[in-house]
Amino acid sequence: MDFIGIIRSLEELIYEIMSWLIFYPRTLWRILVDPVAVAAYSDAEQNDKPDEQYTDTLSPPLLLIITLLINYFVASSIGGDPLVATTKMGAQITKSPQNLLMLRAFIFAIFPLIISCFAMWRNHQTIDRATLRRPFFSQCFLITPFALMIQLSGILLRLPAAGAAAASAMAIVALLWFTWAQTGWFAARLPVSRRGAAGLAIVAIGLATLCGGGITALIATSL
Numbered sequence: 427m428d429f430i431g432i433i434r435s436l437e438e439l440i441y442e443i444m445s446w447l448i449f450y451p452r453t454l455w456r457i458l459v460d461p462v463a464v465a466a467y468s469d470a471e472q473n474d475k476p477d478e479q480y481t482d483t484l485s486p487p488l489l490l491i492i493t494l495l496i497n498y499f500v501a502s503s504i505g506g507d508p509l510v511a512t513t514k515m516g517a518q519i520t521k522s523p524q525n526l527l528m529l530r531a532f533i534f535a536i537f538p539l540i541i542s543c544f545a546m547w548r549n550h551q552t553i554d555r556a557t558l559r560r561p562f563f564s565q566c567f568l569i570t571p572f573a574l575m576i577q578l579s580g581i582l583l584r585l586p587a588a589g590a591a592a593a594s595a596m597a598i599v600a601l602l603w604f605t606w607a608q609t610g611w612f613a614a615r616l617p618v619s620r621r622g623a624a625g626l627a628i629v630a631i632g633l634a635t636l637c638g639g640g641i642t643a644l645i646a647t648s649l
Contacts, residue, residue: 446484446492449482449483449484450484450489450492452482452483453483453484453489453567454489454493454570454571454574456483457567457568457570457571457607458571458603461567461568461606461607461610461611462607462610462611462613462614464483464564464567464568465564465565465567465568465611465614466564466614467483468480468486468560468563468564468567469560469564471563472559472560472563485563486563486564486565486566486567486570487535487563487566489566489567489570490531490534490535490566490569490570490573491527491531493570493573493574494527494530494531494534494573494577495527496574497573497574497577497578497581498526498527498530500581501577501580501581501584504581504584504585532641533638533641533642534569534573534638535566535569536634536637536638536641537565537569537572537631537634537635537638538561538562538563538565538566538568538569539562539565539634540630540633540634540637540638541561541565541608541630541631541633541634542558542561542562542565543558544626544629544630544633545561545611545612545615545616545626545630546558546561548616548626549615549616561615564611565611568604568607568608568611569604571600571603571604571607572600572601572603572604572607575596575597575599575600575603576596576597576600578596579593579594579596579597579600580593582596604631605624605627605628605631608627608630608631609623609624609627610623611627612624612626612627612630
């Protein structure tokens with residue numbers, strides 16, 4: 427690549443990163459206020475060409491990764507990451523911020539995957555790479571505020587001035603919001619009542635939590 431090409435690539439990179447300052451809070455706010463509408467927006471965006479998707483928001487996976495990255499830096503600034511490696515594999519994971527970020531992204535991405543598959547199974551849809559993409563991306567939108575609040579609760583737990591009460595309150599708010607958002611999502615996608623959608627949301631969240639918790643426990647034993 428010639429020098430001019432490198433400069434143009436840097437221009438695009440700087441523009442993209444700086445645009446996050448606008449699109450990140452805008453996207454997060456839209457999800458918090460009306461998660462069902464944002465999920466429908468994500469579904470519609472999947473019909474566009476790749477370079478024309480999510481032009482007025484951040485893409486769902488990118489939004490999740492940026493959120494996890496922000497939480498990582500905040501947690502590190504108040505005393506470092508609490509993970510302590512006791513094995514060679516654990517040392518490989520914890521020695522690199524990139525590895526820790528990918529680990530957290532993988533764990534939280536379990537929720538969109540399991541919930542999407544559960545909804546498609548409940549709706550008698552075939553699960554393949556093409557059909558799974560639409561619900562998975564919309565679920566990445568919905569998991570982001572939940573991931574933000576859950577990790578903030580962990581940060582609050584480590585602050586002496588906050589204590590367990592504030593951390594517990596944040597975790598409860600996160601779970602209530604996520605259940606409410608998932609209820610709306612299931613009600614919009616499946617031919618069920620609002621009460622039925624709430625039941626499906628609780629079951630789906632429970633399954634995702636079991637899977638995510640199991641994988642987390644498996645990983646923890648290797649640290």
